[in-house]
Amino acid sequence: MGKINKRFKLILFIVITLFFTAVYSIYAVEWEIIEGYLICVALDNKGNIETKVEYNDCSGIVALVDRDEQIYTISGSQSDLDKLYKTPKRRLGVLMEQNLRGKVYGHKRALQLMIGSEKYVDDTKIVKKKGTIYCLLPHYKKTNINYMVSNKPCFIYAPHAHIFYTKDGEIMAINGSKELVREFENSSQRVGVYLAGSISGSEKGKYIYLK
Numbered sequence: 001m002g003k004i005n006k007r008f009k010l011i012l013f014i015v016i017t018l019f020f021t022a023v024y025s026i027y028a029v030e031w032e033i034i035e036g037y038l039i040c041v042a043l044d045n046k047g048n049i050e051t052k053v054e055y056n057d058c059s060g061i062v063a064l065v066d067r068d069e070q071i072y073t074i075s076g077s078q079s080d081l082d083k084l085y086k087t088p089k090r091r092l093g094v095l096m097e098q099n100l101r102g103k104v105y106g107h108k109r110a111l112q113l114m115i116g117s118e119k120y121v122d123d124t125k126i127v128k129k130k131g132t133i134y135c136l137l138p139h140y141k142k143t144n145i146n147y148m149v150s151n152k153p154c155f156i157y158a159p160h161a162h163i164f165y166t167k168d169g170e171i172m173a174i175n176g177s178k179e180l181v182r183e184f185e186n187s188s189q190r191v192g193v194y195l196a197g198s199i200s201g202s203e204k205g206k207y208i209y210l211k
Helices: 002-030 078-085 178-185
Strands: 032-043 049-052 061-066 071-075 098-107 110-115 122-139 144-148 161-166 171-175 193-200 207-210
Touching (some): 032 071, 032 171, 061 122, 061 171, 071 098, 071 171, 110 161, 110 171
Antiparallel strands (some): 032 098, 061 071, 098 110, 122 144, 122 161, 161 171, 193 207
16 A cells, blocks of 8 residues: 555656746746847927937837847837836946746847736737838847838838828838738838728737727
8 A cells, every 4th residue: 555655656747847937938938038139119299200319108018139130010008118218228338138927929130028917907809000111120239220101112121110100290110921011111102191900909019909
């Protein structure tokens, strides 16, 4: 009887160990740590797009540029974003890289990093918005992002992110499948464009997922 109990305890211990190992592995795969510079893409006082590396608030979207020249647009709850805005940007006068932990979605032309809590505004209705598409071109060495309204198909450039400045004055990141992103990248029309999709995110971290 004693041998059976010992064997049972051993089997139970192995099962529990394997269970927690599996849970940890799944958790580790889902969450990543991305290192790079944080940049705010928002409107200036005259209503024009601008990028800022130093800010305590961001009325548009925050993006991260990593060492591989990839851009991740950041999403999360408003409280998570508010904490991010207040993160110290410099140390001894030098702009610092930041380590962000979150879940990565999308592909190289529409990378999204979801940080913190996933309880944010989620509007699954498909809407149609009119506005201007901006290309966001990363520049890691200069710790900044160049932005432009391309007058030609932008798929010729290295993979980059895009934002949508709507006629209503909203700024949102553009996400979606490779096919739908390539569809507007193949076009030279950038102003007065209609995009259809579901709008999600927090008040200051919206994105449109193309449908």
